[in-house]
Amino acid sequence: MNPGTTLLNVKDVRFSYEGVLHVLKGVSLSVDSGEVVTLLGPNGTGKTTLLKIIMGMIHPSSGEVRIFGESITHYSRSQLAKLVGWVPQSEYIAFPYTVEEYILFGRTPHLGLMPVITSRDREVVDEIIEELGISHLRRREVTKLSGGEAQLVRIGRALAQQPRLLILDEPTSHLDLRNSTKVLEIIHYLAKKKELGVLFTTHNPNEPVLAADRVYMLSEGRVVKEGTPQEVINPEIIKEVYGVEVLVHRIDSSFAVIPKPFRREEA
Amino acid sequence: MILLTVLIIVTASISILFVGRLPLTMNDWLSMSPLARIALSLRVPRVVFSLIAGASLAAAGAALQAVFRNPLASPSILGVSQGAAFGAAVGILMFSGIAALIEASAFVSGLAAVMFTYFLARMVRYGGSILRLILAGMASAALFNAGVGVVKSLADPLKQLPEITFWLLGSFAGLTEYEVVTAGSVALVGAVAVGILSWRLNILSLGDEQAKALGVNPRIYRNAAIFASITAVSAVTAVAGQIMWIGLVMPHLGRKVVGSDNRRAVPAAALIGALIMLIADDIARGVSAAEIPLSVVTSLIGVPIFVAILSMRESRK
Numbered sequence: 362m363n364p365g366t367t368l369l370n371v372k373d374v375r376f377s378y379e380g381v382l383h384v385l386k387g388v389s390l391s392v393d394s395g396e397v398v399t400l401l402g403p404n405g406t407g408k409t410t411l412l413k414i415i416m417g418m419i420h421p422s423s424g425e426v427r428i429f430g431e432s433i434t435h436y437s438r439s440q441l442a443k444l445v446g447w448v449p450q451s452e453y454i455a456f457p458y459t460v461e462e463y464i465l466f467g468r469t470p471h472l473g474l475m476p477v478i479t480s481r482d483r484e485v486v487d488e489i490i491e492e493l494g495i496s497h498l499r500r501r502e503v504t505k506l507s508g509g510e511a512q513l514v515r516i517g518r519a520l521a522q523q524p525r526l527l528i529l530d531e532p533t534s535h536l537d538l539r540n541s542t543k544v545l546e547i548i549h550y551l552a553k554k555k556e557l558g559v560l561f562t563t564h565n566p567n568e569p570v571l572a573a574d575r576v577y578m579l580s581e582g583r584v585v586k587e588g589t590p591q592e593v594i595n596p597e598i599i600k601e602v603y604g605v606e607v608l609v610h611r612i613d614s615s616f617a618v619i620p621k622p623f624r625r626e627e628a
Numbered sequence: 629m630i631l632l633t634v635l636i637i638v639t640a641s642i643s644i645l646f647v648g649r650l651p652l653t654m655n656d657w658l659s660m661s662p663l664a665r666i667a668l669s670l671r672v673p674r675v676v677f678s679l680i681a682g683a684s685l686a687a688a689g690a691a692l693q694a695v696f697r698n699p700l701a702s703p704s705i706l707g708v709s710q711g712a713a714f715g716a717a718v719g720i721l722m723f724s725g726i727a728a729l730i731e732a733s734a735f736v737s738g739l740a741a742v743m744f745t746y747f748l749a750r751m752v753r754y755g756g757s758i759l760r761l762i763l764a765g766m767a768s769a770a771l772f773n774a775g776v777g778v779v780k781s782l783a784d785p786l787k788q789l790p791e792i793t794f795w796l797l798g799s800f801a802g803l804t805e806y807e808v809v810t811a812g813s814v815a816l817v818g819a820v821a822v823g824i825l826s827w828r829l830n831i832l833s834l835g836d837e838q839a840k841a842l843g844v845n846p847r848i849y850r851n852a853a854i855f856a857s858i859t860a861v862s863a864v865t866a867v868a869g870q871i872m873w874i875g876l877v878m879p880h881l882g883r884k885v886v887g888s889d890n891r892r893a894v895p896a897a898a899l900i901g902a903l904i905m906l907i908a909d910d911i912a913r914g915v916s917a918a919e920i921p922l923s924v925v926t927s928l929i930g931v932p933i934f935v936a937i938l939s940m941r942e943s944r945k
Binding site: 413416417418437438439440441442443445446447449452453454455456457458459462466467469470472474475476519522 | 693694697698699824825826827828830831833834835837838840841842843844845883887888889
């Protein structure tokens with residue numbers, strides 16, 4: 362597949378609860394293969410809702426989601442699962458599956474009802490474990506992983522689906538600095554080396570600066586600005602969307618957003 | 629490991645044919661003495677049903693635990709045991725002495741209780757789909773329990789009440805070949821269906837959103853697994869009464885031995901369940917002149933195992 366093929370097209374999606382609470386007020390976006398796209402916005406702006414609509418988990422009130430140019434309603438669930446991988450923000454796991462077993466679950470869309478796990482399935486899992494650098498976790502129980510390890514393992518399971526598009530819901534929100542940087546690095550690597558299209562949500566404006574090619578700034582259910590991180594993220598729009606004063610520091614070819622220091626009161 | 633369990637089961641099953649209140653020798657069996665013929669008609673069906681009941685209760689428990697994402701789930705979670713108990717109690721009251729009718733009443737009432745649970749769950753507006761089923765199951769179980777109480781208070785205290793009480797505690801005594809074949813085959817079908825669904829059980833245990841993301845329709849497969857489980861449980865309960873703890877504890881043992889992947893955990897739980905059931909029934913009929921109710925034995929075996937598993941849960945790396 363050529364980089365630049367449009368994988369995902371969201372057209373004017375609206376969503377409201379019981380016709381009253383309007384969560385999404387007409388959102389459009391696209392993701393190409395080999396591209397990292399961030400859905401940026403404060404908490405409660407409808408980011409997760411939009412991701413669930415894209416995953417076909419909930420239905421939009423109006424508008425359309427297309428994958429490879431076809432409406433998602435044309436795909437069966439397992440066809441869709443071969444194209445789109447989903448990494449939830451966190452999840453409750455009731456049973457102590459090993460990391461290897463858990464990643465193997467990602468093969469499900471390629472398997473039958475009573476699957477015979479082939480050497481090909483094992484190879485896929487081995488490659489992913491190798492690539493994510495989690496060989497040492499292989500036999501560990503998923504219920505006993507740290508936050509950062511668990512996130513890598515969740516990404517691993519989504520990759521085992523061998524999707525073309527990877528969707529991650531706040532992949533760094535529970536992680537420390539080292540782990541969140543690592544996850545962003547992996548996201549970037551997957552898009553550039555594996556030509557996956559990647560869409561991830563975050564409320565932290567520095568994350569798209571690090572890892573994304575394009576950003577959609579979401580505020581109160583609408584896209585208020587779209588473009589490269591340089592084009593979208595500036596003190597004015599942060600002030601408008603987040604209601605907070607920030608400084609943008611240029612660092613070589615990149616930049617970082619920091620809140621304006623406030624006056625610290627002496628005790 | 630699995631081979632070992634099978635070996636133990638086979639050895640135990642055969643040796644049980646020789647022990648009991650009337651000990652039999654190899655000669656008795658080879659010459660098919662009258663004693664052996666009696667044993668054949670009494671003990672063999674019992675051994676066969678013990679194995680089937682243990683295996684299918686354990687498999688059903690494993691399935692329900694995966695589906696409800698709760699290692700403490702058991703067949704009673706949807707009210708199936710209580711429903712069957714109510715059906716049996718009513719059956720004893722109305723068709724005293726006609727085993728087939730009592731059993732049919734228990735089976736139908738067990739399934740009806742689960743349907744009632746589903747009906748209630750549709751009215752619940754609290755929590756996700758799984759929590760709704762659990763809450764509705766609690767309500768439905770409580771209701772059928774109350775029903776059992778009502779029937780007990782109406783029952784003849786000399787004839788029917790002891791029968792109800794004994795039924796509530798479970799027993800394989802007096803099982804006929806016909807019962808073993810009918811109830812046994814229904815239970816087996818349920819258990820085999822759970823086995824077929826074992827990979828889906830893994831996926832369902834991750835939750836609805838994960839299942840959908842992996843291309844699995846959670847509702848269809850959850851209902852299929854629940855239906856298979858309650859069919860197995862209802863069939864066993866209908867002819868043998870309530871048998872506690874097997875469905876809850878055996879899946880834990882299975883997972884301890886072979887890991888959590890249900891493709892291995894379900895068969896392992898079934899094998900261990902079959903073995904423990906065989907031993908439990910042997911104890912029930914063997915240790916005293918009068919039969920001990922089966923649930924008493926399974927509880928005495930199940931509770932310590934359960935406590936042991938819970939206490940070692942975190943120590944394993």
